[in-house]
Amino acid sequence: MSTPTSDPAAARRAILTAAETRAAEEAIFAHGVPVADLMEQAGAAVAEAAWRFAAMPPTLILCGPGNNGGDGYVVARHLRERGVPVRVAATGEPATEAAREMRARWGGPVEALADAKPAPLLIDALFGTGLSRPLDGDVAGRLAELAAAAKLAIAVDLPSGIATDDGAILSPVPRFDLTVALGVLKPAHVLQPAASFCGRVAVADIDLGGEARAWRVERPRLAAPTPADNKYTRGLVAVIGGAMPGAAMLAATAAARAGAGYVVLTGEGAGTLPHAIVRRDDATALADPRTGAVVAGPGLGRDIAARRRLRAAMDSGHPIVIDADGLALLADAGLSRLRRLAMPAVLTPHEGEFKRLFGDLPGSKLDRAREAARRSEAVIVLKGADSVVAHPDGRAAVAATAPAWLASAGTGDVLAGITGAMLARGLDPFAAAQAGLWLHGAAAAQAGPGLIADDLPAHLASALAACA
Numbered sequence: 213m214s215t216p217t218s219d220p221a222a223a224r225r226a227i228l229t230a231a232e233t234r235a236a237e238e239a240i241f242a243h244g245v246p247v248a249d250l251m252e253q254a255g256a257a258v259a260e261a262a263w264r265f266a267a268m269p270p271t272l273i274l275c276g277p278g279n280n281g282g283d284g285y286v287v288a289r290h291l292r293e294r295g296v297p298v299r300v301a302a303t304g305e306p307a308t309e310a311a312r313e314m315r316a317r318w319g320g321p322v323e324a325l326a327d328a329k330p331a332p333l334l335i336d337a338l339f340g341t342g343l344s345r346p347l348d349g350d351v352a353g354r355l356a357e358l359a360a361a362a363k364l365a366i367a368v369d370l371p372s373g374i375a376t377d378d379g380a381i382l383s384p385v386p387r388f389d390l391t392v393a394l395g396v397l398k399p400a401h402v403l404q405p406a407a408s409f410c411g412r413v414a415v416a417d418i419d420l421g422g423e424a425r426a427w428r429v430e431r432p433r434l435a436a437p438t439p440a441d442n443k444y445t446r447g448l449v450a451v452i453g454g455a456m457p458g459a460a461m462l463a464a465t466a467a468a469r470a471g472a473g474y475v476v477l478t479g480e481g482a483g484t485l486p487h488a489i490v491r492r493d494d495a496t497a498l499a500d501p502r503t504g505a506v507v508a509g510p511g512l513g514r515d516i517a518a519r520r521r522l523r524a525a526m527d528s529g530h531p532i533v534i535d536a537d538g539l540a541l542l543a544d545a546g547l548s549r550l551r552r553l554a555m556p557a558v559l560t561p562h563e564g565e566f567k568r569l570f571g572d573l574p575g576s577k578l579d580r581a582r583e584a585a586r587r588s589e590a591v592i593v594l595k596g597a598d599s600v601v602a603h604p605d606g607r608a609a610v611a612a613t614a615p616a617w618l619a620s621a622g623t624g625d626v627l628a629g630i631t632g633a634m635l636a637r638g639l640d641p642f643a644a645a646q647a648g649l650w651l652h653g654a655a656a657a658q659a660g661p662g663l664i665a666d667d668l669p670a671h672l673a674s675a676l677a678a679c680a
């Protein structure tokens with residue numbers, strides 16, 4: 213399944229690889245649109261974004277040999293027309309026809325990159341999706357010096373030196389304040405480490421019309437309960453407790469605060485829990501046909517009893533989120549049971565758990581999550597600063613804005629609980645996983661620096677309010 217990027221809202225979320233972007237462009241060119249027309253749109257959009265962002269001080273634009281450089285000449289012309297003092301420096305002569313044409317349309321002086329003096333605003337149009345290897349040392353060095361001397365730095369499409377499809381840093385890259393993605397996002401705008409070099413990312417409105425299979429996770433629409441709802445229609449979540457009760461209590465509390473109408477927690481355990489959360493035994497909770505989702509794994513334990521309880525949870529037929537110890541048990545038991553579920557389970561591994569389950573898979577984080585989803589027939593949430601959600605059918609989504617403060621104990625238990633609440637309210641597993649990540653990130657942003665997992669559930673109220 214895919215979404216055409218001709219829908220503007222979908223286009224702003226769509227993530228295309230370099231090859232997918234090229235294919236979309238080729239399809240447009242095949243319809244008779246000249247490359248120069250698209251480049252004019254791109255350059256105008258970048259000039260507009262720079263104008264709004266930087267209030268336009270004197271500007272230096274660095275142009276490379278390809279179409280990224282071509283865009284740079286267009287930006288230069290548009291800014292000059294707006295009265296901005298612009299200088300252009302290039303690595304050499306343009307290598308494409310469109311870029312040559314744009315350099316001619318610019319018509320102004322072009323300095324050698326090696327000699328260029330800095331300016332308060334630096335615009336990097338050296339390389340974009342066509343980067344095929346690390347920058348030469350002298351080019352990377354000049355880019356670093358000129359960026360360091362500038363007050364603001366803006367990248368055209370991508371910061372030069374990062375790999376479009378996996379977000380790797382191929383050669384030293386300065387940190388940009390703004391990156392204007394042309395037409396669609398590329399994986400490097402959302403995957404680490406590249407994403408953190410992009411600064412703010414704006415998507416320029418260029419109708420590429422390609423088909424996307426990956427999207428940025430956006431704020432979900434979650435309707436508030438209506439007078440017709442009751443606690444069961446809002447979702448009954450059963451959290452399977454176990455050896456470490458605190459983790460399951462965190463998951464249960466998060467499920468309740470994420471809007472589930474009814475949360476039951478099974479297993480033994482002392483400690484304070486909201487009185488709204490009800491204790492049950494596994495068998496009663498799992499046999500209840502009103503149960504909308506089961507969360508199994510946080511604090512479950514890894515012994516034979518835990519294995520039996522996980523199996524019972526999977527056999528119950530309810531939508532299920534499996535995390536933490538549940539993933540360790542699955543790694544030992546194999547994936548075959550997952551493949552027999554009526555609805556894909558949601559698995560929420562961090563990198564270590566992922567490796568135990570699937571080994572060392574090749575490719576980008578998107579590729580690895582997709583392959584794991586295909587193999588397991590489960591929705592995979594590969595967690596991190598750039599959490600990737602992948603569906604067995606190849607769709608994927610990236611949550612790119614989680615605060616780094618989330619890297620602390622227990623936050624995964626909270627995510628599992630929120631995701632359970634999303635499943636129980638009736639979202640399909642792919643949507644539930646994305647909504648869970650968004651709410652988790654928004655609650656963390658509210659909780660702020662120094663947050664601990666226990667803080668997050670209280671901040672879900674304002675995160676939910678933003679989704680109504």
Ligand SMILES: NC(=O)C1=CN([C@@H]2O[C@H](COP(=O)(O)OP(=O)(O)OC[C@H]3O[C@@H](n4cnc5c(N)ncnc54)[C@H](OP(=O)(O)O)[C@@H]3O)[C@@H](O)[C@H]2O)[C@@H](O)CC1
Binds near residue numbers: 280339345347395396
């Ligand atoms: N999507 C859109 O809406 C639109 C997209 N557009 C723009 O097109 C851009 C893609 O353009 P592009 O394909 O020409 O690639 P680009 O990044 O300019 O570089 C390729 C050149 O660099 C060279 N080269 C590569 N690596 C190198 C290195 N390390 N050091 C030195 N050289 C290196 C490479 O040569 P080669 O690898 O063959 O040696 C080739 O000559 C895209 O990012 C966007 O800005 C707009 O114009 C239209 C609307």
Ligand SMILES: [K+]
Binds near residue numbers: 280339369
């Ligand atoms: K660039």
